[in-house]
Amino acid sequence: MDHWILILGTVLAAIGSVWGMVSVHRGTRSLWTIVWMLAVFVCQLVFLGFRGKEHGTCPLTDHGEILVFLSWALTLFYLLVGSTYRISLLGVFTAPVVTVFQSIALIPGVLDENPQKFTNGSFWHEIHSSTAVLAYGGFALAAVAAVMFLVLDKQLKEHHLKSGLFRNLPPVRELLVSMERLLQIAGTLLTLGIIAGFLMPHDHKALGHLLAAVAVWSGYGFLLGLKLVRGLTGRKLSLSVVIMFILSLGVFAFV
Amino acid sequence: MELLCLGLNHRTAPVEVRERFAVGSTKLGDASIELTAMNGVFEGVVISTCNRTEFYLVATTATEALVLLENHLVEKTQLEHHDQVVPHFYRKQKSEAARHLCRVVSGLDSMMLGETEIFGQVKHAYQSALGAGATSGVLNRLFQRAFGVGKKVRTETRIQEGSTSVGNVAVDLAEKIFGHLKDSEVMILGAGEMSRITAQSLVSRGARSIFVSNRSYDRAEELAKEMGGCAVRFDEWQSVLERVDIVISSTGAPHAIVQRADVEKARRARKYRPLFFIDIAVPRDIDPSVGEIEEVYLYDIDTLEQLADEARARRQKQIEECERIIDAELAKLNLPGT
Numbered sequence: 001m002d003h004w005i006l007i008l009g010t011v012l013a014a015i016g017s018v019w020g021m022v023s024v025h026r027g028t029r030s031l032w033t034i035v036w037m038l039a040v041f042v043c044q045l046v047f048l049g050f051r052g053k054e055h056g057t058c059p060l061t062d063h064g065e066i067l068v069f070l071s072w073a074l075t076l077f078y079l080l081v082g083s084t085y086r087i088s089l090l091g092v093f094t095a096p097v098v099t100v101f102q103s104i105a106l107i108p109g110v111l112d113e114n115p116q117k118f119t120n121g122s123f124w125h126e127i128h129s130s131t132a133v134l135a136y137g138g139f140a141l142a143a144v145a146a147v148m149f150l151v152l153d154k155q156l157k158e159h160h161l162k163s164g165l166f167r168n169l170p171p172v173r174e175l176l177v178s179m180e181r182l183l184q185i186a187g188t189l190l191t192l193g194i195i196a197g198f199l200m201p202h203d204h205k206a207l208g209h210l211l212a213a214v215a216v217w218s219g220y221g222f223l224l225g226l227k228l229v230r231g232l233t234g235r236k237l238s239l240s241v242v243i244m245f246i247l248s249l250g251v252f253a254f255v
Numbered sequence: 256m257e258l259l260c261l262g263l264n265h266r267t268a269p270v271e272v273r274e275r276f277a278v279g280s281t282k283l284g285d286a287s288i289e290l291t292a293m294n295g296v297f298e299g300v301v302i303s304t305c306n307r308t309e310f311y312l313v314a315t316t317a318t319e320a321l322v323l324l325e326n327h328l329v330e331k332t333q334l335e336h337h338d339q340v341v342p343h344f345y346r347k348q349k350s351e352a353a354r355h356l357c358r359v360v361s362g363l364d365s366m367m368l369g370e371t372e373i374f375g376q377v378k379h380a381y382q383s384a385l386g387a388g389a390t391s392g393v394l395n396r397l398f399q400r401a402f403g404v405g406k407k408v409r410t411e412t413r414i415q416e417g418s419t420s421v422g423n424v425a426v427d428l429a430e431k432i433f434g435h436l437k438d439s440e441v442m443i444l445g446a447g448e449m450s451r452i453t454a455q456s457l458v459s460r461g462a463r464s465i466f467v468s469n470r471s472y473d474r475a476e477e478l479a480k481e482m483g484g485c486a487v488r489f490d491e492w493q494s495v496l497e498r499v500d501i502v503i504s505s506t507g508a509p510h511a512i513v514q515r516a517d518v519e520k521a522r523r524a525r526k527y528r529p530l531f532f533i534d535i536a537v538p539r540d541i542d543p544s545v546g547e548i549e550e551v552y553l554y555d556i557d558t559l560e561q562l563a564d565e566a567r568a569r570r571q572k573q574i575e576e577c578e579r580i581i582d583a584e585l586a587k588l589n590l591p592g593t
Contacts (some may be wrong), residue, residue, distance in 0.1 A: 120581070154442065156428075156432065156552050157564075159554070159558055161428075161562060162565065166431075170434070171430065171431055171432060171433060171434035172431070172432045172433070172529050173433045173434050173438075173529065175433065176529075194400075212256070230523075230524075230526070231525070231526025231528070232527055233527040234527075234529060234549075234551045235549050235550075236527075236549070238586060
């Protein structure tokens, strides 16, 4: 049952991606992207609810669940932040990322076919897992905004201003502000996640994961500090955010 | 009953003729009711803008009403050379008159193709006539339908897409970079007419403060006062560069005023925030290598003109589609008198 819900959510996200891209190509902004993403969000919630019930704990026990949780966090941030900062086009860029993550989760062997019941789950462990993955959702969305900035920056620099995408992209300054705010929110969540990680009972293997998380935290902290104190060009900030996000996914190799 | 339209516009009459027939916006109702006082005329609406004056009438016979109207106008404007002025008028009857009104409301007959201001101006003229009791069944239906057609044309085609003047292109680009301009500061280098117009457009869209720098400090002060900004001595503009977001340059200097080194010097203090340069001077005021700086967006007069030309061409391509909508909507109307 849970697999079918995930397949449905992935198909909806794929339709949302195509719909969004067609709208952008036509030079219009479709509110349907938000509706599709809301439907995807419900499917993710139902899937994670099923898995959580089967595990008796936060559903972050294999790479498949982590990818779905990450997609859920990404969709949640899009629904909350996208409308707040009036960058609904973010959905057009978010939907393909969610489709890819969930498609990988559906590859046989990535999701545990027979979820086990955990009886020794710790409170701090659950806090660590959920806040850390939420933080990654924020970092992922910041990376999406960074890609949007890089596209817009290139078009403005080269005076290519006729495409539907150019007309629909939010202004440069709005993208930069959104990126910075997302990094701040995600950074705060990651701080909480790391503190909870050190408080939970952990073995030698988990220590490697926690140290990798600290390295990610330091990297983003340095980037934000640099932006705040010295300043950074939009292009350097965006490239750093994209590269940092790709590198930071390596943390999950330790799970 | 027949519908007719008599009018002149920027294409058929020079300004010295147009101004003779212009009707003040507060007098449109009275002018409309005057039309209905003519023999055989039942309804009337007068539209008057800086580019056109048009009279829409519903009369027993269009040809007779046209003669009466021309005589009425000659008498009213006390023209001595009647024969020299009358050729400036265009005359449209029945369905042609209805079609013309729809084209006017849709901005297809405007000097700046697709402009939106005309919609409000026609609406005001119609409401004035309606308020004065100069309209009835035919013109009420016609104008209501024309407004519907105007809206449809604007929403279903790209007739108003893009900016068609250099100033508006620059302002649109500024909004694409900075979003709301209320948090943006502007510096003008050279107090010429083009910079003044562009800066005024930016201020009208909310730009926060204006700094004016000019070789003649008195001229800078004068323009700064006019725009509610501050004058800056010409040898001090580099220090202002640290805080502004948009620079409009239009000096008469024979060489580049803004060098790459000037901008490089200000980058750290600006914390590498985006900076938009609008160079409308010929020869150019801003060294092209300034545009190679990462956070700088540089547009010169040729690029802005090209963008405006492209927008105009895109609008031209939409005319056929607009005409198709107008014809389809008028066919549905089945209006008496057309």
